[in-house]
Amino acid sequence: MTLVVARDLWREYSQGGVAALAGVSVDIAQGEFVALLGRSGSGKSTLLNLLGGLDRPTRGSITVQGRDLATMSARELSLYRRSTVGFIFQSFNLVPTLPAWENVALPLVFQGIPREQRKRAALEMLDRVGLGARGHHRPSQMSGGEQQRVAIARALANRPQLLLCDEPTGNLDSNTSAQIMALIDDAHKAGAALVMVTHDPELARIHASRTIRMADGRIAEPVEVA
Amino acid sequence: MNLRGMIWLALEGLLRKKGRNFLTTSGVFIGVFALTLIVSLGQGLSHAVTSTVSGTDNLRQVGLTGGFGIELSNDPAEIEIPGEMDEARRERLRRAAVNRRQIRQVAGRRANAIDDKTIAELSKLPHIESIQPVIVERYEMKLNGHDSPATLSYGVDVGRKRYADRVIAGSYFSGPGAPEAIVHEYLLYKWGMLTDGDYTKVIGQTVKLKTIQTELTPEQQAPPMLQEFMRDLSEEERKAMQTLLPKLLKQFGQSSQRRAAEREFTVVGVLREQMPGDPFNVIEDGNAVQADLFLPLETARELFLASAVNVELGYPRALVTVTDAEFAPEVEQTLRDKGYTAFSVASALKQIESVLLMITVSISFLTGIALIVSTLGIVNTMITSVIERTREIGIFKAVGATNAQVMTVFLCESAMIGLVGGLLGLALAALAMIPGDLLAVQLINEKAAIPFDQPVFVLPLWLMIAGPALGTGTAIVAAILPARRAARIDPVKALRHD
Numbered sequence: 018m019t020l021v022v023a024r025d026l027w028r029e030y031s032q033g034g035v036a037a038l039a040g041v042s043v044d045i046a047q048g049e050f051v052a053l054l055g056r057s058g059s060g061k062s063t064l065l066n067l068l069g070g071l072d073r074p075t076r077g078s079i080t081v082q083g084r085d086l087a088t089m090s091a092r093e094l095s096l097y098r099r100s101t102v103g104f105i106f107q108s109f110n111l112v113p114t115l116p117a118w119e120n121v122a123l124p125l126v127f128q129g130i131p132r133e134q135r136k137r138a139a140l141e142m143l144d145r146v147g148l149g150a151r152g153h154h155r156p157s158q159m160s161g162g163e164q165q166r167v168a169i170a171r172a173l174a175n176r177p178q179l180l181l182c183d184e185p186t187g188n189l190d191s192n193t194s195a196q197i198m199a200l201i202d203d204a205h206k207a208g209a210a211l212v213m214v215t216h217d218p219e220l221a222r223i224h225a226s227r228t229i230r231m232a233d234g235r236i237a238e239p240v241e242v243a
Numbered sequence: 244m245n246l247r248g249m250i251w252l253a254l255e256g257l258l259r260k261k262g263r264n265f266l267t268t269s270g271v272f273i274g275v276f277a278l279t280l281i282v283s284l285g286q287g288l289s290h291a292v293t294s295t296v297s298g299t300d301n302l303r304q305v306g307l308t309g310g311f312g313i314e315l316s317n318d319p320a321e322i323e324i325p326g327e328m329d330e331a332r333r334e335r336l337r338r339a340a341v342n343r344r345q346i347r348q349v350a351g352r353r354a355n356a357i358d359d360k361t362i363a364e365l366s367k368l369p370h371i372e373s374i375q376p377v378i379v380e381r382y383e384m385k386l387n388g389h390d391s392p393a394t395l396s397y398g399v400d401v402g403r404k405r406y407a408d409r410v411i412a413g414s415y416f417s418g419p420g421a422p423e424a425i426v427h428e429y430l431l432y433k434w435g436m437l438t439d440g441d442y443t444k445v446i447g448q449t450v451k452l453k454t455i456q457t458e459l460t461p462e463q464q465a466p467p468m469l470q471e472f473m474r475d476l477s478e479e480e481r482k483a484m485q486t487l488l489p490k491l492l493k494q495f496g497q498s499s500q501r502r503a504a505e506r507e508f509t510v511v512g513v514l515r516e517q518m519p520g521d522p523f524n525v526i527e528d529g530n531a532v533q534a535d536l537f538l539p540l541e542t543a544r545e546l547f548l549a550s551a552v553n554v555e556l557g558y559p560r561a562l563v564t565v566t567d568a569e570f571a572p573e574v575e576q577t578l579r580d581k582g583y584t585a586f587s588v589a590s591a592l593k594q595i596e597s598v599l600l601m602i603t604v605s606i607s608f609l610t611g612i613a614l615i616v617s618t619l620g621i622v623n624t625m626i627t628s629v630i631e632r633t634r635e636i637g638i639f640k641a642v643g644a645t646n647a648q649v650m651t652v653f654l655c656e657s658a659m660i661g662l663v664g665g666l667l668g669l670a671l672a673a674l675a676m677i678p679g680d681l682l683a684v685q686l687i688n689e690k691a692a693i694p695f696d697q698p699v700f701v702l703p704l705w706l707m708i709a710g711p712a713l714g715t716g717t718a719i720v721a722a723i724l725p726a727r728r729a730a731r732i733d734p735v736k737a738l739r740h741d
Contacts, residue, residue, distance in 0.1 A: 071641060071734045092645050099643020110638050110738060114259050124642035126252060129245035171642065 020081065020178060020210050021045040021068060027076035028063050028234075037063040038074070039234040047178070050211040052221030055231035061214045062183055064231070068212060069102045069181045070094040081179070099127060103172030103209070105201070107184035109164045111156040111171075117143060118152035121170045128175070142170040146200055162193035169200050173209075180204055182213040186220070198224055246655075249648060253655035256628065264660055267624040270617025271664025271714040272671070277610040279672035279710045280679070280700070285603030287701040289596050294697065301588045302568035305575050306526040307365075307374070307561040308584040309356050355582045356557030365563075368577060370570035375400060376558035378543040379530045382452040386426070386510065387445065389434045393455060397534035398543030399425075405522050406514065406537065413446040413512035420541035424450050424508040428515050430535035442513045450510050450536070454503040454550050461488040467555070504549035508538065525588050527562050614713070617664070618721040625657055625725035629732075636729055637737025646730035653726035654719055661718025665711030672710070676700040 021044065028038040038060045045051055045068075053061040066072040067079060070086050073094075079086040081101065089097065104110075111120045121139035130138075140152050146166040156164050165185060172180060182201060186194035202224060205211045215221055221228045230237040257264050324336045355361070362374045378398035384391040399406050399416065406425075407415040416423050431442045462473065465488060473484055514537060517523065531537075538546070547553050563585075565574050571589035578585035629636070639649055676698075683699035 066735050069641075071738075092647070095640065095643055095645040095648075098641065104641045106738065110634070110641070112635050112638060114255065123638070126248035127639070127642065127644045127648055129248060132247070132251070175643065 018047045019044050020047045020049075022080040023064075023068070023077070024080075025077040026064070026067060026074045026079065028060075028067065028072065029075045036234050038067070040077070041231075041234070041236055042077075043229060043236065045179075045210055045212065047210055048205075048208055050205050050224060050226045051213070052225035052228045053212060053214045053231060054216065054218060054221050054228055055237070056216060059231040060234040061231045063234075065181050065183055065212060065214050068179070069104060070097045071104075099124065099175060101178050103175065103177035103180045105165070105168055105172050105180065105182040105185045107187040109156070109161075109168045109188075111164055111167055113156050116153045116155055117148060117159070117167045120156070120167055121152075121174055123171060124175045138174065139170070142174055143167070145173075146170045160193075161189050162196060165189065165193075165197050166200065169197070169204070173204055178209060180209045180211045182211065184214055184216075186215075186217075194220075245648075246651070249651040250655045250659075252652045253659060256632065256652070256656050257659055260628070263624060263627075267617075267620050268660050268664040268667070270620040271614070271661050271718060272667045274610065274614035274617050274717075275665045275668025275710045275714045276672045276675075277613055277668075278607055278713070279669055279702070279706060280675060281606045281610055282603060282706055283672065283676060283700040283702045285599055286703060286706070287697075287699045289599045290701050291697040291699065292595050292599075293592060300564060301524050301526070302571060302592070303372075303565050303589075304524055304526045305563040305565065305571055305578065305585055305587040306377075307357065307563050307578055308559065308586075309557060357559075357561045357583075358554075358557035361557070362561060365578070365581075368574065370565045370567070370574055372564045372566045374561050374563050375540065376544060376547075377527075377530050377560040377562050378540065378547050378558065379534065379560075380543070380547055381455055382536075382546075383455055384536060385451040385453075387448050391430070391535075394430070394452075394536050395534045396452070396536040396538055396543065397531040398540040398547075399531075399537050400527075401539050403527075405524075405528070409515050409517070409521070410512040411515045412443050413510070415512060416539045417511070419539050420545070421539050422506075422508045422542060423511045423539065425512040425514050425537040426450070426510055427535045427537070428513055431513065445510050446512065448510050449507050451505065451507050452536075452546065453505045461485065461492060464492055504546060506546050506549075508542070526586065530560070614717050618717055621657055621660060621718050621721035622725060624660070625653060625722045626728070628656065629653065629725050629729040632729075633732060633737045633740045636732045637734045637740065640732075640734035641738060649732075650726040650730040653729050654722050657718045657722030657726070658715050661715040662711055664718070665714025668714060669707060669710045673702060676702065 023041065023043045023045075026038050026041040027036060029036045041060070041064060043051075043064075053064060055061045063072070067074050067086070070089070071094075074087050077087065081097070084097075086094065086097065111117075112123070115123075118136060118139040121142050122135035125135040125138060140149065143149055143152050146169055148163060148166055148170070151159065151163065156167065159167070165188075169185075180201075185201060186197050189197060198220070201211065201213070213221075213225065218228075322337050322340050324333045324340070326333075328336075357376065362376065365371070366374050376398075379395065381393040381395050384394040401416045401419045410425065411428065413425075416425070426442075426445060428442060431445065436442055436444070462470065462485065465473070473481060476484060517528070517532065547558075563574060563578070565571050568589055571587040572593065575585045575587045575590055636649055639652070679700055680698050684697075687699075
């Protein structure tokens with residue numbers, strides 16, 4: 018079953034300026050693990066943002082579960098992110114003043130889930146990423162690997178069907194990276210479709226079921242189906 | 244409840260910058276503090292004025308004095324100046340006519356006298372419960388060898404308990420027309436009764452009252468028709484008339500009308516002085532404050548009318564009691580329209596209250612400037628907060644916050660600044676009222692003759708709610724633009740923001 022159908026995506030910044038994406042079409046099946054490979058500036062992060070509904074294409078369509086993100090209102094996009102997508106960033110993007118569990122529970126705040134329930138769910142998620150004892154620590158008291166684990170727990174808190182990872186191990190040493198990738202693999206096995214931006218072909222080869230190479234805002238070689 | 248999560252996030256954001264947010268709060272705090280104090284003062288003063296006079300029948304009474312008639316209009320527009328003339332001159336003449344009319348009113352006789360006939364007529368007007376003449380007259384008084392040349396007497400409506408309660412020796416009047424008198428303790432003191440209990444000696448004795456003979460000019464003694472006639476005479480004719488008049492009056496026996504009336508009454512009681520706290524009807528009892536002798540109203544009226552000149556001139560004043568206080572201003576106006584002079588506490592009170600309200604509102608506007616300044620402070624703080632939290636806003640959006648939710652977080656943040664400032668302002672204003680009241684009461688008692696112990700500040704429930712609500716509302720309004728700015732932040736850029 019196809020989860021995402023993206024057709025002829027363009028993303029241009031300013032009139033007649035550079036196109037970050039220039040006519041990308043891609044399908045993502047449910048439960049698939051796609052690696053987006055390419056140099057910086059190749060458009061892979063832009064594509065990821067479009068898939069996650071953080072940004073809108075200037076042309077083209079992205080249909081997720083039959084609905085086109087390109088035509089959604091800002092509110093509908095928010096609800097899409099809230100219900101369908103989980104983000105994992107290279108720089109973790111945790112709220113520094115909030116303890117780990119509250120960072121994990123953040124998506125649930127906007128869903129209107131009561132505090133006690135949020136806390137229970139967040140601590141459970143932290144337990145799953147091996148941080149069960151550190152729920153009350155702030156990000157500044159944690160190592161990079163631990164922070165990324167908190168971020169993974171947060172991304173999984175709303176049980177997304179689409180997990181979007183932007184260089185998730187880019188700031189981590191190789192040992193820690195392996196642990197993080199193991200967690201991401203777990204999430205994938207649990208049923209989420211995964212799109213991971215990376216410039217490490219090795220990482221793509223080991224984990225992804227399919228690799229898409231990008232260059233200059235286009236897909237550089239034919240899509241190979243795993 | 245979706246809002247609770249937003250409030251929690253807002254609170255968390257606020258607590259991060261305690262110092263800065265406390266300073267921002269102080270703007271609201273000062274504004275609400277000052278506003279609460281001012282409005283409380285306005286409320287308190289208005290309440291003090293009202294409660295001082297609203298006892299007994301104050302608000303139901305209208306004082307009535309004979310008027311000069313309504314045909315003498317002072318409205319220049321109603322005065323016709325005929326003839327072909329320059330408009331400026333017409334205007335000057337119109338002014339001149341008005342000025343001359345005013346002078347004639349002061350010098351002239353009352354066009355609308357108050358006598359038993361007019362009282363009966365006016366009593367038929369709507370909302371009127373009763374109209375009684377007010378009888379305040381001076382008499383020569385003789386009591387047990389004491390002699391007083393001009394004692395002020397007052398006719399007491401026997402039904403009024405206020406006077407009965409002030410009798411300190413003897414008893415109250417037995418009836419409205421009883422040939423009885425009550426003397427004031429001050430008169431007895433002036434007569435040398437210095438020891439307590441002395442005044443019981445006068446109870447049961449006979450008091451003799453005699454009309455004071457006034458020297459009237461022959462012109463004043465002339466019958467009204469003749470006076471009217473004389474008004475229209477030329478200067479020379481009038482002089483001639485003045486020499487003729489005494490002879491004429493003698494001829495027609497007019498001067499016999501001025502025979503003195505004399506009556507005897509039994510002293511039944513002694514009245515003590517009016518004290519603060521005693522019920523007091525401003526209009527009714529205001530006539531009696533200097534009286535030394537009290538008679539039942541009917542008795543006083545009979546004595547008053549025994550003098551022919553009084554029959555002719557009518558009562559100087561009357562007391563109108565309306566069925567309900569709300570009709571007092573209406574009745575007052577009706578009486579004025581009929582050419583009488585009328586005065587009511589109710590309408591005076593309305594004026595005082597509207598003046599107080601005006602003062603309160605205008606000072607409140609000045610105080611409002613403090614709130615406006617605090618608004619600018621809030622705008623500044625919120626914009627800073629939005630900029631500082633740009634990345635965080637990006638995170639909120641990435642995990643599914645809608646623009647409205649982001650906006651709500653910042654509005655809540657500002658609302659809390661306003662609410663805390665408002666509550667602090669209210670609390671401190673309430674505290675400041677305690678020494679404020681003491682000080683104000685002390686100052687008033689130093690300056691004013693009447694003991695005063697009412698609160699000067701009154702903090703009604705609505706103000707307790709309105710103060711903090713205003714602070715909160717102001718803060719929310721101030722945060723609208725910054726919050727919208729937060730809501731419109733592009734999440735992609737925000738997530739890359741440092």
